[in-house]
Amino acid sequence: MGKTVMRLIDYIAKLEDLDEEKTLYVAEPWTKDSLATALHEPDDCKIPEEAKLASQSYFLELFILREFLTDWEQTLSSPPTKEEKCLRAIDYAKYDA
Secondary structure (H helix, E strand, O other): OOOOOOEEEHHHHOHHHHHOOOOOEEOOOOOOOEEEEOOOOOOOOOOOHHHHHHHEEEEHHHHHHHHHHHHHOOOOOOOHHHHHHHHHHHHHHHHHH
16 A cells, blocks of 8 residues: 555555554544555654655554554444544544554
């Protein structure tokens, strides 16, 4: 999927297909429709230039996001919608990560 810019909710929906070694950068304010890009985090841990140019900030590493949502889903009595997953991911990135 490389350097594709998509809405955050679309990245959440395709999470299992993404390279978990990448980090998600998302334009603020973070909403399900915010534009996002999955990129390799630079060695200096700074925001990649491509994300800066798109006014995107660090969101989460994909492996952390995948683990978090998988663990959360296991506590639910029914599978969440992609909107619910996206909102939970935003809350986690804002307040818990």
